[in-house]
Amino acid sequence: MQNVVLIVHLLLALSLIGVVLVQRSEGGGLGIGGGDSSPQAGRPPLTAMAKLTWALAIAFISTSLFLTVLAAQQSASTSVLDRLGVPAPAEAPATSGLPAADSLLPPSLDSDSLAPPPAE
Template identity: 75%
Template sequence: MQNVVLIVHLLLALTLIGVVLVQRSEGGGLGIGGGDGNASAGRPPLTAMAKLTWVLAAAFIATSLTLTVIAAQQSATSSVLDRLGTPTAPTEPTVPSLPLGDGLLPPPVADDTLAPPPADD
């Protein structure tokens, strides 16, 4: 069921993109182009493409909501960590042991090779 709704949803999305791109720009959206500047002219009547856009948009929203409801019904009541069967926090702190002499540890205190040279006064 979810796969069928998802396929319909994707087809609606692609069709909606195509219909919007095919429509003629009426201008005025950003205040540039196409408009005659007459504010009292009102809105032009809806064309067939505009009505199709509204129908496709409503169907797209309906399939979005349907997919959300289906996903919520199929979701588990427990979290992923609960399903692993391991405790979420360790009971005892663990300290990783590093092998000595591999260059990850700082040099011993007695080693003065990395000390800055003394200042000449």
């Protein structure tokens, strides 16, 4: 079932890309240039291509949500490593060669190391 929905999802994605690329550009993207900017200019009615784009977009989002629900239901509560039989590490790995955490802190304001060296 998941494979069928995934194939439909991919076909919807490809057809949505195709329909969007075939549509005529009306200009005025992001409000830049072109188009009638008078207040009386209404929005043009939806064309068949625009309705098809909306239908494909809604179907694409629906299959996306459906695939997400299917994946969540089929997910296991165990790790892949648990299923392979690899033992989990009991402790964090040793941090050899790294400086101590206290030495990574910035010097305090009371420290004299912030003062410039004396002039000689």
